[in-house]
Structures are given as C-alpha cells and as structure tokens.
Amino acid sequence: MTDGMQQGDDLQQTMEDQELGETISFLVGDEAAGERIDKYLAERTADWSRSQIQGLIENGFVLVAGRQVKANYKLHVGDEITLEWPEPEATEVEPENIPLDVVYEDSDVIVVNKPRGMVVHPAAGHMKGTLVNALLYHCKDLSGINGVLRPGIVHRIDKDTSGLLMAAKNDSSHLSLAEQLKEHSVTRKYAAIVHGVVSHDRGTIDAPIGRHPVQRLKMAVVKSGGRHAVTHFSVLERFSQYTLLECKLETGRTHQIRVHMEFINHPLAGDPLYGPKRTLAIDGQALHAQVLGFKHPRTGEYLEFSTEIPADMQHLIDILRQNP
Numbered sequence: 001m002t003d004g005m006q007q008g009d010d011l012q013q014t015m016e017d018q019e020l021g022e023t024i025s026f027l028v029g030d031e032a033a034g035e036r037i038d039k040y041l042a043e044r045t046a047d048w049s050r051s052q053i054q055g056l057i058e059n060g061f062v063l064v065a066g067r068q069v070k071a072n073y074k075l076h077v078g079d080e081i082t083l084e085w086p087e088p089e090a091t092e093v094e095p096e097n098i099p100l101d102v103v104y105e106d107s108d109v110i111v112v113n114k115p116r117g118m119v120v121h122p123a124a125g126h127m128k129g130t131l132v133n134a135l136l137y138h139c140k141d142l143s144g145i146n147g148v149l150r151p152g153i154v155h156r157i158d159k160d161t162s163g164l165l166m167a168a169k170n171d172s173s174h175l176s177l178a179e180q181l182k183e184h185s186v187t188r189k190y191a192a193i194v195h196g197v198v199s200h201d202r203g204t205i206d207a208p209i210g211r212h213p214v215q216r217l218k219m220a221v222v223k224s225g226g227r228h229a230v231t232h233f234s235v236l237e238r239f240s241q242y243t244l245l246e247c248k249l250e251t252g253r254t255h256q257i258r259v260h261m262e263f264i265n266h267p268l269a270g271d272p273l274y275g276p277k278r279t280l281a282i283d284g285q286a287l288h289a290q291v292l293g294f295k296h297p298r299t300g301e302y303l304e305f306s307t308e309i310p311a312d313m314q315h316l317i318d319i320l321r322q323n324p
Helices: 037-044 050-058 131-139 171-182 256-263 311-321
Strands: 023-027 062-064 080-084 102-105 109-114 162-168 187-195 202-206 209-211 219-221 230-238 242-249 287-295 302-306
Touching: 023 037, 037 050, 037 062, 037 080, 050 062, 102 302, 109 131, 131 162, 162 171, 171 287, 187 256, 187 311, 209 256, 219 256, 230 256, 242 256
Parallel strands: 162 287
Antiparallel strands: 023 080, 062 080, 102 109, 109 162, 187 242, 187 287, 202 230, 209 219, 230 242, 287 302
C-alpha cells in the first residue's frame, strides 16, 4: 500500500488504471475551502459518482486527519484526506447485451473497435457496462488466464481512448498474443491530436515510465524505477495551435502515449489528467487506436486491421482545419 499527496485539481483518473487497495492522500487548498467532501472527491475521481463516494465515506474508506467524517463535512484549508480504493468483491461478471463493433472474429480471437467512454474490464465502481460484460454475452467463450474480472483481456486501452483491441477466446490464444506483446511484435498505431505545433516530422521518445512520485494518480517519465517505454511518432497534419500525429507503440505501458506527449510538452488535446484544462469539442483525450496487427495465434498468419477516426475526434479535426 502506498501513499501520495495531491494538491490542486489535476486528479481525474479512470478507475481501471487505479491500483486497487492503494491509498491516496489529498491536501485541501484555498480553492476548496467550505466545499463538501463528497462533492470534492467526486469531482476528482472521474469514474465514481457522488453517491458511490458517499458510500465509501459511510463505510470508512475516507478519512480526514485520520478520523471518519460524514459526507456533508465541510473542508478546511490544510485538511488531509486519505482515500483507500476498496478491493472488488470476488464475484462472477455478468454477460450484458451491449452492442459491439466487431472488426474480426474467429474461434480463437476477436478484435473490436471500443468506443470512447467504455471501461475495458470490471473494477471497483465499474462492475457493469464494461467491454468484458459485452464480450461475455457476445462470445460465450473467453480465456480464463486473467481471472473472472478480466476474461480474454490480453491488453487494454484507457476508458476515454477509442479504438482497436483484441481479446483471446481460449488460453492457448491468450498465451500466444501475450507473448507477441512481450516481444513487441504487435503493431499498434494511434491517431492523436496534441497541443502545440510539433516541429519535427517524426521522432522517437525513449523514456522510462513509472508512478508519478508525488501525484499518485498519474504516471510519469521517471529517473529511476520506471519501466522501459518507447513511442515513435510522425506528423500527419499541423494546425495553428495543434498537431495531428500518428503514434506507434513499441512498448505498452500504462498511459504511455499520454505521458510521453506531456514529457515533450505536447500533451494530448482533451486529456483531463495530463493536458491543460481547455474546453474542446471532445470528451476525453483525442486518442484513437487506429491500427492493430498481430500473428494469428493458431495459423501464424499476420493480420492487420484499421478503423476510421471516430466522429467526435474527426469533428475536432474539422474545427481545427477551419482555423488555420
């Protein structure tokens, strides 16, 4: 269990990336004095509703200066809030009849085009409405290597990132796809809109990623203790204040493209965690997993799939083109 102190408003995070059982601390600043604690926390944990936060407070998962408070507690400057993400109860994930955009499917693997806003697998606060719930209804058969909460899931993309994702229907396929990811032989290309005009036509970011040393809801490029991370990028189109990039992953770390783009001072447009707070015509980071390629786990044939940029991201591009 680790602790980290947060101050300010850069705290939104998808719960699928938060480590369950981890304790996070918040230090209340001037801007939040007098605010209810349930409202304060609900605004800083993007995937938890206010009623869910109230339940955490009631059950003792939230403390102020080490003591339990009520949901209507009014904050004071300097209050230290500790929030412990509860472990999910061991439960069977229910299949749900949720429409899926299936790009490819056979008896071993399925490739889907995940919409922005959908969580990949169940976690605390998101036991329903996830991609796994939809896959269980659609497929009936998924690999069990990752347990009951993540059946079939070989890799994932963030809740507010759209695009292609593969899942395994049996354990042998899962092992094959996981090994390809480990060997960096899977093709993963993303379309990304970033702040600022990127001057280089192409480049490579080779910088290790680990948990942010202070802001524990974030990942960051770190000097020690991080995991090897490499992102290749090329410019597709430049606008007056933004750039459309193709980003190719060599490795696949949590929030890799988001962290690497922030590291070179070109954070993703619309990113609530790593980017500047500006109102844009998109809900979440402008990032789309557009190309996915891998060797079929049974036949060894190389398969590659691509999708169109989603409508909300294309709308943002159209707006940027109108303001050269």
